[in-house]
Amino acid sequence: MATVQIAELLDVIVDGGESANSLSRPRLRRLLALINAGKVEAVIVVKLDRLTRSVKDLCGLLERRWCRPGCEVPWKNLRGSA
Secondary structure, rough: OOOOOOOOOOOOOOOOOOOOOOOOOOHHHHHHHHHHHOOOOOOOOHHHHHOOHHHHHHHHHHHHHHHOOOOOOOOOOOOOOO
């Protein structure tokens, strides 16, 4: 998937067995720490419902954590179409 997005793969973070009902998950906290440290330019999420099941939490992640001035959030499905 990183090849499709023309991105260098920094890490693969998998929340196996963790419920996406909460943002208090160890691997999600690791991802957010990498983002806050400026080490991540893009996040590729294979299944959106594994990131969060809450629309409110998703909006919060996008607005407060990931989107900065001039930021673009490209949405693509696995086939690469928008």
